[in-house]
Amino acid sequence: MIVDATESDSPLLEDIGSRSGVLNDDEMDALGAVWEEFLLLGPEDSGYEFLVDRVGDRVSGFVCYGPRDFTDGVFDLHYLVVDPDSRRQSVGRRLLRAAEAESREAGARMMVAETSTAARYAGIEDFFTKAGFQPEARIKDLYAAGEDMVVFVKRF
Numbered sequence: 001m002i003v004d005a006t007e008s009d010s011p012l013l014e015d016i017g018s019r020s021g022v023l024n025d026d027e028m029d030a031l032g033a034v035w036e037e038f039l040l041l042g043p044e045d046s047g048y049e050f051l052v053d054r055v056g057d058r059v060s061g062f063v064c065y066g067p068r069d070f071t072d073g074v075f076d077l078h079y080l081v082v083d084p085d086s087r088r089q090s091v092g093r094r095l096l097r098a099a100e101a102e103s104r105e106a107g108a109r110m111m112v113a114e115t116s117t118a119a120r121y122a123g124i125e126d127f128f129t130k131a132g133f134q135p136e137a138r139i140k141d142l143y144a145a146g147e148d149m150v151v152f153v154k155r156f
Helices: 007-019 025-046 091-105 124-130
Strands: 002-004 049-055 058-067 074-082 110-116 134-144 147-155
Touching: 002 091, 007 025, 007 049, 007 058, 007 074, 025 049, 025 058, 025 074, 049 091, 058 091, 074 091, 091 110, 110 124, 124 134, 124 147
Parallel strands: 074 110
Antiparallel strands: 002 049, 049 058, 058 074, 110 147, 134 147
16 A cells, blocks of 8 residues: 555664665765755755555655756656565556545646666666656666666656
8 A cells, every 4th residue: 555654664664775686885974964954944844755654563665856956847756676575466567556645636737757777777768768757868877887867758
């Protein structure tokens, strides 16, 4: 069941993020800072929303998204992370759909997802394409030599 994340989810999100194999140390630090800001300020003032896919006391994944500063109706998909034990069970798809639905309800006309071509993100471009996102831009070597940024957009 997709529900709002709560402070009690903190250790679960950290565990999933660290075991996911996709977030490096810097990305884990950034996720921690975003989560702390969300807990301290709340979704409206922080600009971040967190949803989790929960079955009982188990969290199988989470998504973080929110309005993009200085835009009209554009939301960013900041994080979409699935527990490695729950992959291939449509968890990411459910979380993404929920984030899209809530974003549209909040007035979004577009969602933007930036990702990397690093090997640890293998399959993400296919995931976004199947979810209706279109690649809009590619910045070669942005993250490191041979590691590009790909910007995906879904218009509502």
